[in-house]
Amino acid sequence: MKITKSLTAPRLMVEGAGQCSDLLYGSGFAPVDPVVLLDEGTQKLLVVPMLEFGRAREESPGTEVVLPETIGVPKNQRRSVSAWALHAVRYRRLRRVDVPAFFPAETARLLERNGIKLEIRSGAMYPERAIKKSEEIGAIAQSQRAAVAAMRAAHRLLIDATVGRRGVLRHDGATLTSERVREEIDITLLRHGCGARDTIVAGGAQAADPHHRGEGPLRAGDTIVIDIFPQHKRSGYWGDITRTFCKGEPSPARARMYRTVLAAQKKALAMIRPGVAGSEVHAMITRYFEEQGFPTTVKDGVVRGFFHGTGHGVGLDIHEAPSLGVSPVKLQPGHVVTVEPGLYDPDIGGVRIEDTVVVERGGARVLCAYPKTWVV
Amino acid sequence: MKITKSLTAPRLMVEGAGQCSDLLYGSGFAPVDPVVLLDEGTQKLLVVPMLEFGRAREESPGTEVVLPETIGVPKNQRRSVSAWALHAVRYRRLRRVDVPAFFPAETARLLERNGIKLEIRSGAMYPERAIKKSEEIGAIAQSQRAAVAAMRAAHRLLIDATVGRRGVLRHDGATLTSERVREEIDITLLRHGCGARDTIVAGGAQAADPHHRGEGPLRAGDTIVIDIFPQHKRSGYWGDITRTFCKGEPSPARARMYRTVLAAQKKALAMIRPGVAGSEVHAMITRYFEEQGFPTTVKDGVVRGFFHGTGHGVGLDIHEAPSLGVSPVKLQPGHVVTVEPGLYDPDIGGVRIEDTVVVERGGARVLCAYPKTWVV
Numbered sequence: 143m144k145i146t147k148s149l150t151a152p153r154l155m156v157e158g159a160g161q162c163s164d165l166l167y168g169s170g171f172a173p174v175d176p177v178v179l180l181d182e183g184t185q186k187l188l189v190v191p192m193l194e195f196g197r198a199r200e201e202s203p204g205t206e207v208v209l210p211e212t213i214g215v216p217k218n219q220r221r222s223v224s225a226w227a228l229h230a231v232r233y234r235r236l237r238r239v240d241v242p243a244f245f246p247a248e249t250a251r252l253l254e255r256n257g258i259k260l261e262i263r264s265g266a267m268y269p270e271r272a273i274k275k276s277e278e279i280g281a282i283a284q285s286q287r288a289a290v291a292a293m294r295a296a297h298r299l300l301i302d303a304t305v306g307r308r309g310v311l312r313h314d315g316a317t318l319t320s321e322r323v324r325e326e327i328d329i330t331l332l333r334h335g336c337g338a339r340d341t342i343v344a345g346g347a348q349a350a351d352p353h354h355r356g357e358g359p360l361r362a363g364d365t366i367v368i369d370i371f372p373q374h375k376r377s378g379y380w381g382d383i384t385r386t387f388c389k390g391e392p393s394p395a396r397a398r399m400y401r402t403v404l405a406a407q408k409k410a411l412a413m414i415r416p417g418v419a420g421s422e423v424h425a426m427i428t429r430y431f432e433e434q435g436f437p438t439t440v441k442d443g444v445v446r447g448f449f450h451g452t453g454h455g456v457g458l459d460i461h462e463a464p465s466l467g468v469s470p471v472k473l474q475p476g477h478v479v480t481v482e483p484g485l486y487d488p489d490i491g492g493v494r495i496e497d498t499v500v501v502e503r504g505g506a507r508v509l510c511a512y513p514k515t516w517v518v
Numbered sequence: 519m520k521i522t523k524s525l526t527a528p529r530l531m532v533e534g535a536g537q538c539s540d541l542l543y544g545s546g547f548a549p550v551d552p553v554v555l556l557d558e559g560t561q562k563l564l565v566v567p568m569l570e571f572g573r574a575r576e577e578s579p580g581t582e583v584v585l586p587e588t589i590g591v592p593k594n595q596r597r598s599v600s601a602w603a604l605h606a607v608r609y610r611r612l613r614r615v616d617v618p619a620f621f622p623a624e625t626a627r628l629l630e631r632n633g634i635k636l637e638i639r640s641g642a643m644y645p646e647r648a649i650k651k652s653e654e655i656g657a658i659a660q661s662q663r664a665a666v667a668a669m670r671a672a673h674r675l676l677i678d679a680t681v682g683r684r685g686v687l688r689h690d691g692a693t694l695t696s697e698r699v700r701e702e703i704d705i706t707l708l709r710h711g712c713g714a715r716d717t718i719v720a721g722g723a724q725a726a727d728p729h730h731r732g733e734g735p736l737r738a739g740d741t742i743v744i745d746i747f748p749q750h751k752r753s754g755y756w757g758d759i760t761r762t763f764c765k766g767e768p769s770p771a772r773a774r775m776y777r778t779v780l781a782a783q784k785k786a787l788a789m790i791r792p793g794v795a796g797s798e799v800h801a802m803i804t805r806y807f808e809e810q811g812f813p814t815t816v817k818d819g820v821v822r823g824f825f826h827g828t829g830h831g832v833g834l835d836i837h838e839a840p841s842l843g844v845s846p847v848k849l850q851p852g853h854v855v856t857v858e859p860g861l862y863d864p865d866i867g868g869v870r871i872e873d874t875v876v877v878e879r880g881g882a883r884v885l886c887a888y889p890k891t892w893v894v
Contacts, residue, residue: 159715160536174716174729175837192825196727199819221844224619243600243624248638250623262624321711328708332701337713339535340550351572353550443575449568461551468597 152182153267154231154239156223156246163458164242164267166378171202176223179205180230180239187234189213189226224249231258242267265463272455272463273476279500279509281374282456282478285381286498286510288334289370292327293383293512296343296368299323300360300389300518309362311389320344320356327370336372336381343368349386349492352450352484362390365399365491367484371460380460381509382480384496389518395490400516402434403493406483410452410466414481414499414506418473420466424452427483436485446487453480456498477501478509529557529643530607530615532599532622539834540618540643542754547578552599555581556606556615563610565589565602600625607634618643641839648831648839649852655876655885657750658832658854661757662874662886664710665746668703669759669888672719672744675699676736676763676894685738687765696720696732703746712748712757719744725762725868728826728860738766741775741867743860747836756836757885758856760872765894771866776892778810779869782859786828786842790857790875790882794849796842800828803859812861822863829856832874853877854885 157165158176166172168181169188177198178189186205190198198207210226211217213233219225227249231239238259241250250260266272274282303311303318311318320343331338344356345366352367360366369384386403388396406427413423431437431448438447451467454460456478464471466479473479482496495514499506533541534552542548544557545564553574554565562581566574574583586602587593589609595601603625607615614635617626626636642648650658679687679694687694696719707714720732721742728743736742745760762776782803789799807813807824814823827843830836832854840847842855849855858872871890875882 192821193729195819195821197729241623243622245623246619247617247621247623247626247636248619248640250626251638260623262627264624325708328713329705332704332708337704337715339713353569353573443571445568445571 151238151240151261152180152234152236154227154241154245155179155181155267156227156249161244163378163462164271166458167268167271169198169202169205171198171205172378173198178223178226178230180227180234180236182234182236185234187213187230189230224252228252228256228258240267269463271457273474274457274478274500275476278379278457279476279478281377281379282381282498283509284377285336285372285374285379286383287381288331288336288372288374289381289383290510290512291334292330292370292372293368293385295326295330296323296370297385297387297518299326300366300387303360303389303518305362305390309390311360311362317359319359320348321358323360323368324356327368331370331372334372335376336374338370338372341370342384344492346491347488350486350488350490352486352492352494360389363388363392363396365392365396365493367492367494369494369496373460378458380456380458382456382460382482382496382498383510383512384482384484384494385512385514385516386493386495387516387518392517393490396493399436399485399487399490399493402431402436403483403485403495404514406430407481407495407497410481410483411497411499411506411508414473414479414501416473416475416501416503419470420453420464420473420479421468421470423466423481424468427452431483431485444488448483448485450482450484453482453496455479473501475502481506527614527616527637528559528610528612529555530603530617530621531555531557531643532603532625537620539754539838540647542834543644543647545578545581547574547581548754549574554599554602554606556603556610556612558610558612561610563589563606565606600628604628604632604634616643645839647833649850650833650854650876651852654755654833655852655854657753657755658757658874659885660753661712661748661750661755662759663757664707664712664748664750665757665759666886666888667710668706668746668748669744669761671702671706672699672746673761673763673894675702676742676765679736679765679894681738681766685766687736687738693735695735696724697734699736699744700732703744707746707748710748711752712750714746714748717746718760720868722867723864726862726864726866728862728868728870736765739764739768739772741768741772741869743868743870745870745872749836754834756832756834758832758836758858758872758874759886759888760858760860760870761888761890761892762869762871763892763894768893769866772869775812775861775863775866775869778807778812779859779861779871780890782806783857783871783873786857786859787873787875787882787884790849790855790877792849792851792877792879795846796829796840796849796855797844797846799842799857800844803828807859807861820864824859824861826858826860828859829872831855849877851878857882
């Protein structure tokens with residue numbers, strides 16, 4: 143069915159450096175500036191500016207790479223990617239194309255005013271992206287190895303740290319901050335060929351906000367969430383791992399939170415296998431947290447409990463299909479997902495434990511394991 | 519006129535981590551996942567998911583930050599940013615909004631089907647972004663200092679390198695590659711609080727392709743283009759600098775290419791002042807290169823000469839208004855632009871010299887100078 147779909151509906155994309163995973167998947171090319179890809183399944187047309195021409199031809203050998211002028215874009219419209227898209231569709235004599243939800247509105251309007259019918263896909267442009275081929279799994283594993291090396295370096299900083307006044311951690315004669323640990327992580331990732339956008343090193347109340355990047359001094363006794371998600375500069379594939387640490391003795395409340403999340407992650411990992419729906423895994427974890435006395439509540443704008451998905455697909459996007467959340471999509475061999483239950487409470491802290499796994503016939507295979515000993 | 523425009527036309531944006539400079543400018547908030555900003559000039563509404571709520575309220579104090587449910591998004595549409603946008607417009611009782619060219623087509627269609635009139639802006643959502651306030655110039659200068667520190671580190675590697683067999687550069691007992699130099703640059707940037715996406719270290723024929731990132735061994739006698747454009751992780755502002763080096767004696771052709779580009783850059787810098795159009799600067803440089811015997815030609819798909827703009831604005835985007843290219847927009851005090859003429863020929867190599875400057879009443883002020891001695 144997927145193949146039929148890709149043969150009957152030509153796909154049109156306009157993507158640049160900020161968001162180009164479909165383009166990279168469809169053509170092998172990672173553009174700097176926006177370019178146009180028209181993918182008819184067997185035939186692919188890539189419209190690029192002069193500056194990208196040589197590289198596009200090199201990186202996208204199976205594709206017809208053209209300059210705007212080659213497909214008849216008038217000189218006064220040479221800088222308009224919308225005009226490139228219109229002329230690409232005309233060049234291929236198409237009347238109808240599929241476009242992604244995030245297709246530029248300006249381009250959509252130009253095409254429609256010129257009689258081209260647009261089917262806006264709310265789902266993936268390449269549904270087959272969710273099932274990873276073995277070389278894709280290898281590429282994700284490579285990023286995951288970088289992430290684990292960086293986690294080891296961060297862990298090492300916490301091990302070597304001493305506890306100074308008011309519980310503030312010290313390292314090498316200076317206060318150990320989120321920023322310092324993040325720098326160590328990001329440098330380790332670079333040495334492994336990866337970039338990272340928003341590495342999280344968040345302690346104390348910051349750890350209770352799952353998207354807080356973390357800043358300032360780290361403290362003994364606090365939960366410290368370290369979430370590392372590198373993208374390999376060459377392959378474009380991501381990895382994703384989270385560990386939570388505590389320097390010194392955790393309070394009973396924090397220790398219980400950690401034990402509960404650790405047990406939840408183990409349960410989720412054990413449940414993952416082909417045929418199980420992502421939503422089943424997520425519902426089980428949500429129920430488990432409630433049973434253990436960690437309900438999810440909102441009071442005065444403060445959220446406590448478990449309020450993100452149990453996991454998400456990982457590939458050329460850091461968040462992609464399938465998800466372990468509300469989606470009823472059933473897991474299949476070749477899916478690569480994170481498994482990352484977490485608990486958050488500003489009065490206690492935050493705990494999240496995350497691995498990236500491949501779904502195989504026998505269950506979940508963790509890519510590049512790292513210990514889950516949390517007390518440092 | 520700008521103010522009138524921003525008062526009469528509410529602006530609607532849907533942006534996420536990949537592309538969020540308008541959102542960051544309009545609200546001060548840098549989202550991880552897509553969010554909706556409705557900017558009526560005096561009143562701003564930001565619709566964010568639960569996970570972003572705390573951080574959004576902190577980072578965007580002048581804005582009304584709401585969850586989708588607060589503005590009436592039905593439960594079964596809580597995950598659709600298009601539904602968030604529709605309900606944001608209804609919540610504010612608007613019938614008409616301005617949206618950017620890259621607004622999601624899916625959201626545009628939903629709004630139009632619900633009777634909302636969309637004005638798609640082909641230009642900037644915040645034209646005032648082009649004129650930098652003093653704190654913005656400070657932020658760009660901070661990134662530029664990081665870029666210069668990284669250039670110094672790269673230059674140092676070339677100085678310390680020795681010339682091995684067949685002219686291949688050696689450093690610390692190993693071949694000196696583009697990758698090794700890029701790693702040194704990117705690590706230096708990280709230590710200065712900056713990230714970098716596509717640092718260029720390109721030698722030989724690779725240097726003749728302005729977008730080639732560069733790979734493999736560097737060689738004596740070749741032109742080596744190093745283009746560093748970091749984004750500060752905290753401020754979001756970019757910097758941009760390029761230098762071209764040659765280890766050992768350059769051939770006469772390469773030396774002439776370098777001298778010509780250096781002279782061109784000096785001319786362009788001298789020409790920059792308020793009231794001069796970007797296109798005038800670019801036309802002057804193009805003409806100068808032709809006069810010096812470097813016409814721009816395309817033959818068998820190979821381009822030689824000068825085939826990119828003379829410069830571009832720098833701010834929350836690495837490429838923004840104003841440009842020193844075909845645009846006739848006149849320069850004004852507070853504009854921040856790169857000045858980066860270059861010459862390229864696969865048989866000779868590539869030379870590009872770039873500084874980032876602020877346009878002031880008296881002319882161009884270079885942000886954070888670095889020497890232009892090219893023979894190492």
